[in-house]
Amino acid sequence: MSVHDRVGRRAFVVGSGAALLAGGVATTGAQAAVVDGPLPDFHPALKAALTFPLAWGNSPIRDFRAWRRAARAKVEEALIVDREDGTPYAPxxxxxxxxxxxxxxxxxxxxxxxxxxxxxxxxxxxxxxxxxxxxxxxxxxxxxxxxxxxxxxxxxxxxxxxxxxxxxxxxxxxxxxxxxxxxxxxxxxxxxxxxxxxxxxxxxxxxxxxxxxxxxxxxxxxxxxxxxxxxxxxxxxxxxxxxxxxxxxxxxxxxxxxxxxxxxxxxxxxxxxxxxxxxxxxxxxxxxxxxxxxxxxxxxxxxxxxxxxxxxxxxxxxxxxxxxxxxxxxxxxxxxxxxxxxxxxxxxxxxxxxxxxxxxxxxxxxxxxxxxxxxxxxxxxxxxxx
Missing domain, CATH: 3.40.50.1820 (Alpha/Beta hydrolase fold, catalytic domain)
Structure with a gap:
């Protein structure tokens, strides 16, 4: 994305907020904007919240085999695709x-x-x-x-x-x-x-x-x-x-x-x-x-x-x-x-x-x-x- 594209994108988001304000919608504080990447203005806060609590060493699970099962189950859940459905490979x-x-x-x-x-x-x-x-x-x-x-x-x-x-x-x-x-x-x-x-x-x-x-x-x-x-x-x-x-x-x-x-x-x-x-x-x-x-x-x-x-x-x-x-x-x-x-x-x-x-x-x-x-x-x- 070019500098022009980033500036234009930011202006669009801020301008949209200003339009809402002019239309009588109550707002407080600065309007949200998209920056760098694009990333949201508040991306440092989102990044800081990534503490990876299920990681080995962070997780309260201390048995490694139990942790592996829990961690794999979490990954499986995040795939949003049905697990093994038993379809034959039929090569x-x-x-x-x-x-x-x-x-x-x-x-x-x-x-x-x-x-x-x-x-x-x-x-x-x-x-x-x-x-x-x-x-x-x-x-x-x-x-x-x-x-x-x-x-x-x-x-x-x-x-x-x-x-x-x-x-x-x-x-x-x-x-x-x-x-x-x-x-x-x-x-x-x-x-x-x-x-x-x-x-x-x-x-x-x-x-x-x-x-x-x-x-x-x-x-x-x-x-x-x-x-x-x-x-x-x-x-x-x-x-x-x-x-x-x-x-x-x-x-x-x-x-x-x-x-x-x-x-x-x-x-x-x-x-x-x-x-x-x-x-x-x-x-x-x-x-x-x-x-x-x-x-x-x-x-x-x-x-x-x-x-x-x-x-x-x-x-x-x-x-x-x-x-x-x-x-x-x-x-x-x-x-x-x-x-x-x-x-x-x-x-x-x-x-x-x-x-x-x-x-x-x-x-x-x-x-x-x-x-x-x-x-x-x-x-x-x-x-x-x-």
Whole structure:
């Protein structure tokens, strides 16, 4: 939003109040206004009220397993989407292709009762069962590709150029899913609603889509959370997969999805989240992308911050192995927010005598990327914990 837009917006709000006053409506004090972001004038008071009383250490619940149940129940409530409805996955396996030590195939399945979703499934050659990775794509305001950001689209030449350009921009030219399959992991990648086969959505349609979910008594972010947890369950029931060795891995919005899925699903033994972890209060500063609305709605669960911060939700997965990487030059996640989040996470895992299972790292010379050296460290970590 430009300075002109902000000033105009403020003038409109104040002017509206003045009009009410002229019309005989009693008012007291200064008129409300929208500032910085836009944020309400009184946003410091709202931010100060975010004390996260259900966080581990703040909550009166002192038994960790009981706390996990209570915290997960609160997250489940905030999703505003029905819990697991028992819909069979009913997978239909499509086009297959043998490639460089692994098999590539498309599978269509029901992640909810509402819709069938097409996914890419990579399986290493050999007898199995194999460890597996639920690979979760980013947002990036790029909707023509979803799963194709992480798995080379052997099935669609029209998306290949777009996917290769994305891989070059963020992943050192690699397709992370193909790299994992070569290393012996089964890989599943789906499209979130709005991307790839389920799109493409236009950037400025996101807010309307999310609003209409709310109008329908549901939630866009909640749907994505439910689908990711269900996708983990699908991997766990495949004969080719060792259900004790499944991890979620994601970059950017995919990182948010990875730690969120680990909090919601016991089918995940570990999670690696690259470039999405912060404290909410520290992230909500003028100029931050989350204040624009739009993309934020994929990660917005109404009312949840009255109870839990982002790292508090991720901590529901403790003491399972978790990795969080952040870029020291990442403009989306201020250093203060990353530090606050890492401190919270470290305290939780330490309280479980499991700090060695938590891998926190900030790459001081990197921004919002998941480049080859970061990938290599994640791959080695996965080999160790799985």
């Amino acid at each position: 239909e396996f499509g086009r297959r292709d043998e490639h460089d030590g692994y098999r590539r195939e498309l599978v269509t399945l029901s992640l909810t009762r509402h819709e069938r979703v097409r996914a890419a499934l990579l399986t290493p050659h050999g007898p199995g069962p194999f460890p597996a990775v639920l690979l979760l794509h980013d947002h990036g305001a790029k909707f023509d590709i979803g799963k194709e950001k992480l798995v080379r689209p052997w099935y669609d030449d029209t998306r290949l150029a777009s996917a290769e350009a994305w891989a070059a921009r963020y992943f050192s030219g690699r397709f992370v899913g193909d790299e994992l399959a070569r290393r012996g992991y089964v890989v599943l990648a789906t499209d979130a609603l709005g991307w790839g086969d389920r799109g493409p959505l236009a950037y400025d349609q996101q807010q309307a889509l999310a609003s209409n979910f709310y109008n329908l008594g549901s939630s866009l972010a909640g749907l994505m959370a439910r689908e990711d947890a269900r996708a983990a369950g699908f991997l766990a029931q495949l004969d080719r997969v060792d259900r004790r060795r499944i991890a979620a891995v994601g970059f950017s919005m995919g990182a948010f999805r990875a730690w969120q899925a680990a909090a919601l699903s016991d089918d995940l033994a570990a999670a690696a989240a690259v470039c999405w972890m912060t404290g909410l209060r520290e992230m909500m500063v003028p100029g931050n992308n989350t204040l624009r609305g739009q993309s934020a709605y994929y990660m917005l669960h109404p009312g949840l911050p009255r109870h839990l911060d982002f790292p508090d939700v991720a901590s529901i997965a403790a003491p399972r192995p978790m990795l969080f990487f952040d870029g020291g030059l990442d403009p989306l996640f201020p250093a203060d927010g990353v530090r606050v989040a890492h401190d919270k996470l470290r305290a939780v895992w330490r309280s479980r005598h499991a700090e060695e299972r938590l891998h926190l790292k900030t790459w001081p010379d990197l921004g919002h990327v998941f480049v080859d050296r970061m990938q290599d460290e994640v791959f080695t970590w996965l080999d160790t914990v799985l």
